[in-house]
Amino acid sequence: MKDxxxxxxxxxxxxxxxxxxxxxxKGVPFxxxxxxxxxxxxxxxxxxxxxxxxxxxxxxxxxxxxxxxxQFLEEKFPETPLYxxxxxxxxxxxWFEEYADDHLGRNVLxxxxxxxxxxxxxxxxxxDEAIVDKAINEDMPKVLDYLETEVPDDGYLCxxxxxGDIAIGSIMRNAFWADWALDASRWPRVAAYLGRxxxxxxxxxxxxxxxxxxxxxxKEHPAIVEKYFAA
Amino acid sequence: MKDxxxxxxxxxxxxxxxxxxxxxxKGVPFxxxxxxxxxxxxxxxxxxxxxxxxxxxxxxxxxxxxxxxxQFLEEKFPETPLYxxxxxxxxxxxWFEEYADDHLGRNVLxxxxxxxxxxxxxxxxxxDEAIVDKAINEDMPKVLDYLETEVPDDGYLCxxxxxGDIAIGSIMRNAFWADWALDASRWPRVAAYLGRxxxxxxxxxxxxxxxxxxxxxxKEHPAIVEKYFAA
Numbered sequence: 001m002k003d004x005x006x007x008x009x010x011x012x013x014x015x016x017x018x019x020x021x022x023x024x025x026k027g028v029p030f031x032x033x034x035x036x037x038x039x040x041x042x043x044x045x046x047x048x049x050x051x052x053x054x055x056x057x058x059x060x061x062x063x064x065x066x067x068x069x070x071q072f073l074e075e076k077f078p079e080t081p082l083y084x085x086x087x088x089x090x091x092x093x094x095w096f097e098e099y100a101d102d103h104l105g106r107n108v109l110x111x112x113x114x115x116x117x118x119x120x121x122x123x124x125x126x127x128d129e130a131i132v133d134k135a136i137n138e139d140m141p142k143v144l145d146y147l148e149t150e151v152p153d154d155g156y157l158c159x160x161x162x163x164g165d166i167a168i169g170s171i172m173r174n175a176f177w178a179d180w181a182l183d184a185s186r187w188p189r190v191a192a193y194l195g196r197x198x199x200x201x202x203x204x205x206x207x208x209x210x211x212x213x214x215x216x217x218x219k220e221h222p223a224i225v226e227k228y229f230a231a
Numbered sequence: 232m233k234d235x236x237x238x239x240x241x242x243x244x245x246x247x248x249x250x251x252x253x254x255x256x257k258g259v260p261f262x263x264x265x266x267x268x269x270x271x272x273x274x275x276x277x278x279x280x281x282x283x284x285x286x287x288x289x290x291x292x293x294x295x296x297x298x299x300x301x302q303f304l305e306e307k308f309p310e311t312p313l314y315x316x317x318x319x320x321x322x323x324x325x326w327f328e329e330y331a332d333d334h335l336g337r338n339v340l341x342x343x344x345x346x347x348x349x350x351x352x353x354x355x356x357x358x359d360e361a362i363v364d365k366a367i368n369e370d371m372p373k374v375l376d377y378l379e380t381e382v383p384d385d386g387y388l389c390x391x392x393x394x395g396d397i398a399i400g401s402i403m404r405n406a407f408w409a410d411w412a413l414d415a416s417r418w419p420r421v422a423a424y425l426g427r428x429x430x431x432x433x434x435x436x437x438x439x440x441x442x443x444x445x446x447x448x449x450k451e452h453p454a455i456v457e458k459y460f461a462a
Contacts, residue, residue, distance in 0.1 A: 049330065049377055050330070050333075050334055061319055063319075063322050063323070063326065064326060065325075065326055065329050067325075067329065068322055068325045068326045068329060069322075071322070071325060072318065072319075072321075072322040072325075075318045075321070075322075076318055087303065087306050087307055088292055088294075088303075090303075090306070091294050091299055091300075091302070091303040092294070094296075094298075094299045094302060094303075095294065095295060095296055095299045098296050098298065098299060099280065099281070102281075102333075103281055146280055
């Protein structure tokens with residue numbers, strides 16, 4: 001189909017799940033091609049110059065970067081908005097998205113996930129426990145202290161569910177998959193907030209899909225993803 | 232004045248200049264407090280959790296992150312748009328902004344600028360020539376090869392001047408200040424494109440301001456900036 005939307009990128013990536021969640025919540029049909037970035041060829045570099053996932057494809061139009069894609073989807077499919085209506089609240093939602101994707105994703109989650117899952121499982125190398133220790137005991141607590149002051153008692157960071165919440169929930173989920181545990185007695189508001197987020201039907205579905213892919217061979221992923229979205 | 236806009240951050244930063252250029256082009260009055268991020272105190276961390284510049288302040292509302300601020304300014308001051316009207320072109324402009332700010336800024340410009348200007352001038356340490364060599368001879372050529380295929384013969388990346396062009400021009404300018412030279416025979420389209428960008432009055436003004444600050448003491452910066460914008 002000419003205008004069919006394809007998201008290129010494995011749902012194990014929190015950045016891919018962010019975009020898939022937005023499509024699902026908006027009720028927009030899509031296909032997912034579960035690309036793993038370091039297995040991509042030159043064609044992949046052409047559509048994603050930094051070799052990152054996700055990439056969106058509609059006909060001949062391709063677009064990299066989860067934040068750029070999320071904003072594009074909001075403008076193309078404005079129903080069920082995931083950006084607040086108020087200009088200041090919208091800016092805050094984008095800030096939380098940036099904070100999640102950039103700082104929390106790159107500086108906290110990536111070292112943890114890479115050391116605990118990619119190195120031992122994919123690369124058959126030992127985990128560097130000093131890096132894990134820094135991520136869990138130094139960097140993650142600072143993030144949680146910040147979020148604990150920002151998340152409300154009820155609902156979401158900027159009113160109704162927004163792209164900022166989806167981004168934070170996606171990154172955090174991968175930390176759990178790297179055998180990290182949240183101390184709910186130290187950060188009770190964050191714990192309750194993540195509980196609300198992970199009960200959102202679209203997010204729960206995508207987390208379940210990604211969990212079913214963890215530890216399986218990349219060769220099996222296209223079939224797993226196709227079967228999942230066909231169901 | 233209650234609704235006066237203050238941009239916190241030194242104009243030597245390409246991210247600060249991006250936001251100042253947008254305000255200038257839109258004709259929005261503003262003040263600039265030339266904060267240097269690593270000299271900020273706890274109050275600065277509170278308004279900029281990642282201790283980055285720029286931060287926007289309007290009354291009690293503060294907002295970090297140049298990309299988030301740029302989009303906020305576009306929505307608050309829609310006249311003289313700096314985001315294309317077409318949804319796909321707008322997404323492309325945001326992609327170029329992301330490519331500039333994130334990859335070009337963080338992975339190419341920062342190592343170069345830090346080694347050639349911050350280490351010898353501010354920290355009184357020797358430059359690591361291996362890092363400079365990689366930035367200039369490996370990473371920057373890849374960026375320029377990519378841009379050479381993307382920039383048009385005339386005009387800008389996504390039609391009229393957009394946030395994507397402003398971001399690219401800002402980052403590149405700091406590379407010139409780190410004694411980098413563009414080989415215009417190898418990348419002629421990029422050279423002509425940057426020439427067009429640096430002739431834009433708002434961008435030319437801000438570059439001149441930043442150049443007048445290079446090599447001066449941070450203590451002198453508030454007076455230089457105040458005098459400049461009062462003129």
